[in-house]
Amino acid sequence: MTVLLAIMGVLLTIVGVTASVFSFYSTELRNNRRLRLGIGLSLIIISVYAGLVSIYAALSLATSNSSSSATPNSSLQTSISAMQPITVTQIVQITPTPDKDNISIEDTIGSVDIFNGMNDPQFQAGSGHLAILRNGTDVDYKFDYNLPPEGKGYARIVFFFEPMIDIAQYNNLEVKIIFSDPSSRCDINLRDTDGNSNYVRLGDRAFLGGIDVTSSTSNNAQTINIPLRINFKSVNQKTVKEIGFNANADFVRGMHSFTIADIRLIR
Numbered sequence: 001m002t003v004l005l006a007i008m009g010v011l012l013t014i015v016g017v018t019a020s021v022f023s024f025y026s027t028e029l030r031n032n033r034r035l036r037l038g039i040g041l042s043l044i045i046i047s048v049y050a051g052l053v054s055i056y057a058a059l060s061l062a063t064s065n066s067s068s069s070a071t072p073n074s075s076l077q078t079s080i081s082a083m084q085p086i087t088v089t090q091i092v093q094i095t096p097t098p099d100k101d102n103i104s105i106e107d108t109i110g111s112v113d114i115f116n117g118m119n120d121p122q123f124q125a126g127s128g129h130l131a132i133l134r135n136g137t138d139v140d141y142k143f144d145y146n147l148p149p150e151g152k153g154y155a156r157i158v159f160f161f162e163p164m165i166d167i168a169q170y171n172n173l174e175v176k177i178i179f180s181d182p183s184s185r186c187d188i189n190l191r192d193t194d195g196n197s198n199y200v201r202l203g204d205r206a207f208l209g210g211i212d213v214t215s216s217t218s219n220n221a222q223t224i225n226i227p228l229r230i231n232f233k234s235v236n237q238k239t240v241k242e243i244g245f246n247a248n249a250d251f252v253r254g255m256h257s258f259t260i261a262d263i264r265l266i267r
Helices: 002-025 027-031 033-083 205-209
Strands: 102-104 111-116 127-135 138-147 154-165 172-179 186-192 197-202 214-218 221-227 240-248 254-266
Touching: 111 127, 127 154, 138 154, 138 240, 172 186, 197 205, 197 221, 240 254
Parallel strands: none
Antiparallel strands: 102 254, 111 154, 127 138, 138 254, 154 240, 172 221, 172 254, 186 197, 186 240, 214 221
16 A cells, blocks of 8 residues: 555656646647646645655655564564573462362462572582473473582572461372483472471482382483471471472582472372
């Protein structure tokens, strides 16, 4: 439509110029002042109209080009962002459903945060990066960490219950986790509102072999079933505040990662 208006404006301009030239050389028009005046006014109106049409067409075309060039870029940016991991420090709280035989961590947590030893004056070493990987409705938590070759350091990801959660009705904590390499490992710990906590070391066969847990491996993912009352005796399970995954230089060094595919409370 914009192109047609532009063409129309050009054609009208050509008609106006041609008519003006014709009227100038026409003997009859030169001798008839009234007719010449009428045609002259008509030509002025046509020329003005043609000019306005041309200006409107040019502005419309420029606006259209600007919009069309911006749209693909913004859509592409959205597409790229959706494909990449999303780094977060907090996720939306979901109301828990206590009547289920098992509940996923996404049904109960209020926020998730990371803590780096490099920001801790007592350690000053260790860093971690959290990314959320979305696969349809599934959500995985990928944690990359880097611990010093010597000395102290840690990196930790913590799922907070806000204000707290009563897990006394559940018997087991089931964790599905994928380690990047055989040397990668972490502690999973529960902490109550009074600060009492216990931990279980994941990825360490010797440690897991000495406690009451069951585990299985499928497609590089380890599923570990941890009895709550046996392994978290110090924790008041009616007032659990957090579940944490801690990589510490006491038992692992260097750059590694693990991905938490699922955390589930089971009756």
